[in-house]
Amino acid sequence: MVEGRSRVASHESHTGRLPGLFMNPGTSSFTDFLGAYSPEMLPGRRTPPVSPVGDDIPHGTTIVAVSFPGGVVMAGDRRATAGNVIAQRDIEKVFRADEFSAIAIAGTAGIGIEIVRLFQVELEHYEKMEGRTLSLEGKANRLATMVRGNLAMAMQGLAVVPLFAGYDEERDTGRIFSYDPAGGRYEERDFYSIGSGSVFARGALKKLYRPELSPEDAALACVQALYDAADDDAATGGPDLTRRIFPVVATVTADGYRRLGEDEVGAMAQAVVDGRYDSPGGPTAPLR
């Protein structure tokens, strides 16, 4: 039964029936189940490379998130870099985690996308097994465990750091959680940014953020902040008006996750770029 297990995942090869493990009561966690059944499929269970890998593997860059009354908006640029080469100009780094949360990644793109896939299945699996969804903190903690599982890889240059944001149904607010490569989980207030351009994006958000932002204005603040990140960080891509490649922008509110349409974001990006012709530094904040 052990041989062939990884190829025919869920059949006992000679009988075709579900192996005993599938029918045991027990965990509602997909990751835990997979760890018992087929551990080599989990991102955290692999042997890390013996020497640190260089810059040749694509890295995702800047992500921003801004909360507003009744929800949160998350946005990411579309660039992945491998050293000084643009590896991908239309990569997507912001994803729907479940109905009421969004996840985005910065760092090694391949491992990041795998963690996102696993996290999406994890949330849905729990919901189906238990008949209820995890609390927002529960989801955030679950993600912390996955990031911690990648620590050995991170030490060899394959670090992934996610940003997690969701709508908290009990409090009727949007909440943002950031992580460090060791699995530390931190709740952020108001807004946050991760990735290589995050320093610049956070500086911009500091000046643009207001507690009473509308969802549209919060999304616009994200696009402005990403422009500022792209302005000063070579690894962050700005809005590409010639190819019509714009940031991925998604909101999470009581109505659920919604990714803004290409035309909506396109109009926003066009307005931001137009505004920069007059004022290359973007909107100015009052001095006093």
Place this chain on the structure above:
Amino acid sequence: MPFYVSPEQQMKDKADYARKGIARGRSVVVLQYDDGILFVADNPSRALHKISEIYDRIAFAAVGKYNEFENLRLGGVRYADVNGYQYDRRDVTARGLANVYAQSLGTIFTETNKPYEVELVVAEVGVEASSDQIYRLTFDGSVADEHGYVAMGGQAEAVAQALKDRFQEGMSLAEALKAAVQSLEAQDSDRHLEAKSLEVAVLDRNREHRLFRRLPAARIESLLGEDAS
């Protein structure tokens, strides 16, 4: 000293045992309507479900012993999620799931003393009605590919007969729900079912991503109140 029991007798005894167990429970019906597949169970419990989501387009309905079909449900969710994670979401099919259920039930029936007292439906909603798939599985692992409608559980024959008289292709959700409820009322001569004693869910092909949805009691009531025009 054990008595000799012929294999025929042994299988017959097990089958009778399983049938009796299933006949004690209340019924469930599954039927196609114009936007997908409708599941209706005569089940007053809000917590112990007989109808559940398995995957994006696949749902599960069961009658019989709760702990046994719950075990099968958990196994099915794990099977679907492992395959969807390993390959792609499109690679999880009702046919594959029906197959592993059939093998599991068949093995349990022949190799253990006590067979499972359950009957299942695994259904997958297609892009259009002609590609919908409904599989019915019995306690011994037999599979039947059903079209239109299925009734199972206690008094399944009376319910199926009532459903046969009422079922038409391309019914609206309200019409299909009424037909299902009237058929379930055929379990007993004086049975009247209200919204709060029904568990109702749909696989709606016009939704996105996860097509399974439970209907709350208020929605059931309003659908039952609509004129079947």
